[in-house]
Amino acid sequence: MSGHQARLDAIKAVIDYKPISAPLNFAETPTGELFGANVFSTTVMKQRLPKSVYKSLMKTIDEGAPLDLSVADVVASAIKDWAIEKGATHYAHVFYPLTGRTAEKHDSFLSPSDNGGAIAEFSGAQLIQGEPDGSSFPTGGIRATFEARGYTAWDVTSPAYILENPNGTTLCIPTAFVSWSGEALDKKTPLLRSMKVLNVQARRVLKLFGADDGGMVSATAGPEQEYFLIDRNFYYARPDLMTAGRTLFGAASAKGQQFEDHYFGAIPERVLACMLEVERELFKLGVPVKTRHNEVAPAQYEIAPLYESANVATDHQQLLMLMLDRVAQKYGLACLTHEKPFAGVNGSGKHVN
Template sequence: MNDPLNRNVVSAQSIPEVFGSMVFNDHVMRERLPKDTYKALKKTMELGKSLDRTIANVVANAMKDWAVEKGATHFTHWFQPMTGITAEKHDSFISPEGDTAVIMEFSGKELVKGEPDASSFPSGGLRATFEARGYTAWDPSAYAFIKDHTLCIPTVFCSYSGEALDKKTPLLRSMEVINKQALRILRLFGNTGTTRVNTTVGPEQEYFLVDDKLYRQREDLILCGRTLFGAKPPKGQELEDHYFGVIKPRVMDYMADLDQELWKLGIFAKTEHNEVAPAQHELAPIFNNTNLATDHNQLTMEIMKKVARRHGLACLLHEKPFEGINGSGKHNNWSISTNTGVNLLEPGDSPRENAQFLLFLTAVIKAVDEYQDLLRVSVASAGNDHRLGANEAPPAIVSIFLGDDLTEILDAIESGSPYSKRDAEELKVGVHILPRFPKDTTDRNRTSPFAFTGNKFEFRMLGSDLSIAGPNIILNTIVAEELSQFADVLEKAADFNTELQELIRKTISEHKRIIFNGNNYSEEWVQEAERRGLLNLKTTADALPSFIAPKNLELFTKHKIFTTTELHSRYEILMEVYCKKLHIEALTMVDMARKQILPAIAKYSSLLTKSALEKKQLTCDNACAYEVEIVKELSTDATGLLDSVRKMETDLERAENESDITARAMFYKDTVLSGMAAVRSYADHAETITAKEYWPFPNYTDLLYSL
């Protein structure tokens, strides 16, 4: 295989050897740990049992020996604070031996617990600046791995007083809750062999690639991750010629390198292709345990950017890097599976299996209907607001797509009438076999925010750079709540089958409004959704207050996912991030307008004015019509741009003087965003009439078609 970067490229034959080679996985543990230690660690990983300190010392030493053999010199507790990205503090393995020598050591204490400074991470008021103490604690359910010559130990992150300061802690809590409630349901169906129920996720990751040299000439891309200015290029995605098209050699080299780096970390990178927009691509992994999938997706985003730089590229993970073409999302393929290999969202071959499937299915339907606000909150961000509902992504209205066949089956169960696609026979859950239907009886609905795709639900509202922890915390928790309610009813039933039939029928009847199999992009659906009473929380500022609504506070505290204090802190953090991102974008617009765009307009106008005056001296006035017309238009643009910039500067001062975070967010949404649109409109028009060599930064054609 050719390697233009002169690095070691993995051959196809050696991929199985390379895969997971940088992970302290089950194979490595079995090989390097004493049998008793291995069994104790596996029990900790699978059942959440505590790990004895002496065993931790043995594990730590084995980890250190393995890591050093792989070239690691340092270790770090790798955690996921509320920044949405990962954090790490590196310590070397060295320990002094006398005055002039060192040995390589790593203790069980260092493995199990760390103490990074917590004062500079977002806490939403949980910590004062001077309260710096924070703790990281090893998460044994996730494998340690080597990255950049450093042994990375996945950990949770909490404050001195015990509050969760990260995304992993509530995710692990939510996984325990859905495991507990799902097992209650399985026991009612006579299943005593299953000891663990996990949710699984396969997050499809969309991204853009642009030339790094051009990227570095755009202040907005560097500071904001998206273009704040840019006139529409002559060609966008109208021809639909990029989707699944032939991958360009430079991009293919990048993808090949990316695959190898991900495979080394045990990440199941499987599918890669061109996406709809020019310069847009997608990577999809095989599904995995939700905890591991979350870790892997954070690593994937980091490595995508790192590998891009090696290839002279910039990887853009913003939800909407370019105006007028599709933004990037992340499809969260979520399912529920047992440790015996059964997918609980897949119809079975017996009446009891199908009754079980229908109960889990209706639990999801009820959960999505009752907690549609939380699902919207879970994907809310300033960047995603540009994407949702823009005829490229689902709208801000949450609904479920089931497909015609499954919807008709539910309708038949609700009404007690025959299912039209089989013999006229009343469907009685738990008595008759559910009519078999192939997974692909209904076309995929790419407009649905939450689509059933045979044995999983595809949650399509996530933005590209979002941590998948948040949406999966919500999904796990809301479905666990409905399973809990179902179990409460069925555990008291005098006649299980009769009660089960009625419970499924009643749930369908009360929550079928959330099911919609049509075009979610249409205006008709917006009106229909309003008629049904579904929420349409169009922006992050509109959605986030739902996070701390009384019913949601009750949900999270009941299942001990968040304390009331942790919930309010996260609300504060999310609102602060929304405001800060818009503030940074607005300041960047001001900076680019004042220091780049207005000077460029003035310079080009001066050139045209000089040309017009020279022509006028030699010929009649008509000879300089072009120059005069363009100068007039540019003068109008410059005046409008300057006035808009001045107004935005005033608006930003008003925004930052607003002490109430909710009121500040609403001001940014209602006032600052409209001001940004005004600034952009003048600048983008000026770009269309300014000679290219005078425009101060690369345009959309340069960025989208340079590879």
Template sequence: MSNESKKPVASYYGALTFGTEAMRAKLPKEVFKALQDTIKAGKKLPADIAGVVAHGMKEWAMEHGATHYTHWFQPMTGTTAEKHDAFLTTQMDGTVIERFSGEQLIQGEPDASSFPSGGMRSTFEARGYTAWDPSSPAFLMKGGKGMTLCIPTVFISYHGEALDEKTPLLRSMDAVSKAAIRLLDTIGITGVTKVNTYAGPEQEYFLIDKKFYAQRPDLIMTGRTLLGALPPKGQQLEDHYFGSIPDRVLEFMQEVEEELFLLGIPAKTRHNEVAPHQFEIAPIFEQVNLASDHNLLVMEVMRKVADKKGFALLLFEKPFAGINGSGKHNNWSIGIDGGMNLLDPGDTPESNISFLVFLVAVLKGVLKRSAILRASVASIGNDHRLGANEAPPAVITVFLGDLLEKVLDAIESGKVDLKTEKQILDLGLSHVPVLNKDYTDRNRTSPFAFTGNKFEFRAVGSSQPISVPNMVLNTIMAEALDDLNAEILAKIEGGMAKEDAILAAVRDGIIATKAVRYPGDNYSEDLQRAAAERGLPNMKNTPESVRAWTDKDTVSMFVKYGVLTAEEIESRYNVRIERYVKGIDIEARTLLLMIKTMVIPDASEYQGDLASSFNNLAAAAESIGLSDAALQSQAGLLKTLAEDLSKLIDLTAILEETIEEMEEQESELDKADFCSARLLPCMNAIREVADKIEVQVDRSRWQLPTYSEMLFEH
């Protein structure tokens, strides 16, 4: 730990970020003001001051030891990208100086040909541009022996198409802001110039000892264990959740938090999660574009610190079969810039008209666009997690809680005299204070649950950037707000008083959205039946889910709000299909490698030892008076292993054939469907037999670290 750990956090928070204080110190007053207007109000930065900002940023970075800068962006790879350039510049006379121009700050030109484009451009069309995003502060990233100045940017092609996940997110923020302002004006809240959406992603993760990780080709290549028998003890005693944090892990957490605080990332919560050696870190709410950047940095910082501490960080959604997977609960809200949270019910939600209007808009948006919302979190990892008994199902429903459901029922029936003063819990213990009772209980099975003053989108995967699901949330919300606004205006034009029109539109929305509201256990078969009866999409895997990107009405929505063009949507569909196929192919080939070079040799060697031991025993049976029954009992051990090994060898041959058959499919979508329907079941069949063999083989002969070792050795 550094010296910062001994200081109050406030004294060094954001020290490695070119934030307000650093800007004020390094920029002339008028330049500082212009930059703040750009950041806070979205005004364009005057071109003539970009050079001044660049110089001040460079001076600040070099004072902290930076020698290079990079445009830091989010390509469609699921992670970040950067190309480092030195401040060093050679002059005509051969001398060198450090220089960073306004042009270098505003625009970069990385090679775009090696990043996913989903067919928007040919491989030979290499030119791409990064453009500075002033709304997200530049920061210094530690690495090696120094610092690098990282400048958050968007990434676009030569013709202006978005090749990243940040550009559509920023567009969606603008779209939902404009739609919200229109609706607020209609309901009588005027003068609003900006509405923001906010996010607070709770990041779940596993830590295992690095020595075990290095011995698992499946973890290295795919992020998950393709083989592994469950240990006798897993999470069934429920003793890990919120338990005492092991010292070694706590030291890791403390260093991660220190690095995050230096970067101005508001890490708030740390705790043990449900599964053995699973943990969580959660931030304070931020504007959604900052939350998106910061979550990517959280994952990167955790990787670096974990490696330094002798851990391997596992962010895959389901790294261990039969053990709880990891999500990234995306807490989302919307509010007036610098003002009220529009999803805060207040003390009397039944009379809080802005809350009711925006609540109904959320319900309408989720109901209408649940398919694309589900598609926004579709991935190989989430396919293993969604629908299991620790994660939301593949059906998108909304949980509001008993009290809010009563409020909506009362409004629907016209009983607007309902009173919902804040409730309390009195435990009757003199030394325990009275507790405020929330408006909603927590339904941990719901994929989209109201949790007091925000919605928790619990279906987001732990390894996924939050840009895409929040971009989708913002866009469907913009559409829903406009639809609701149009309904209110139509009623007013039809002769209704404004207050009556608003309430009538809210009531209509309450009635229309009953299908998407589900108060019960989302893990149950009742939910599956309810989904079928209510016509809710139930897309079990990625190939089924990503088809939502091609729905014509969905495409029209994104185009209408200027979030994505039709070409950009098609590219994202293609990228997701391609990544799914390639990912499953890597998993299958890795499994094949492990079976051939590790499992079969280990089992065969042990089988030989058993056979030799049995033959020796059989030869001595008569002389030692061993009965035939006793001899046959020992023969049974050998027989079971031999039969399982033979079955595994046969299944391995089938897997090889299935991989070849997958490659023969005509289209990428055909390959994706084949992977889901044929290749994954084949892999699962192999795993079942291999895991059975694992518990028969002497541990000293088994090369792979076991679940017991990885999950219980700290």
């Protein structure tokens, strides 16, 4: 098939598109009730943990105090019970290798019992640390490929959450990913270390001015996400988009960066329907998305959250991109988050507020 015919077929498929997703009803379940429904938040912790364990855990979260393994066992049991009530069968240590997206290894809660059956187990040790194979992840050249061992370590400052699938749910635990010798193999570890240094040095300066009240000094961020939504028929007609997430060849656009009429324009109905479902899923995961609008380039849009702890904000940013990808497919769309998918028109940035 010629490229010309492939484009004509793609255009016809776009014209013939029929919605396949059932309409959402925010009146039945308001956003206030949805928000954080799938998050093991401080509110859920307070309800499910003994008072002493809750106070100890909050001291670790708020002040960076060491976490006792006995406390971790109690927390793990509470998280497991909560997750199973939500339909979870597996848990996953979620980490952020140098690929730019999330990685996860799923393990079942079930363990064989002596009588030939199985019981659901989840210990503090399993919560705190995992050991995925690290040989096939990029390392930035800091180690040889055969040094395969990698460790995931629970990031207690970022809440665990439930990720839904039509056939079940998974308990997701945000973690840092390091080598056996302690080198960072991910994006989160340098961030956590920099936040720790910021706290130490900022408090040192505050003491000089007599203003240190004993609390932590933390950074906040609110990364706006720009993205393109294009019909999947056009997407599949372009091998470069499928492989690289951007165009590598093609004719120049009729206009460059002069699409003032698109900026803040009325959002197309199909795109808005997709946005609404993305936001609904993000609300359930406790992501405080606030703003949506058309961007400058054709088929370009933006979603912006409120600012929060920089560490949690980066985790939520990964969830946001994941949901954009997943939900867009339900509406026959492909989401492009590459910073410059099309030459000659505006690219997509992450403006940090």
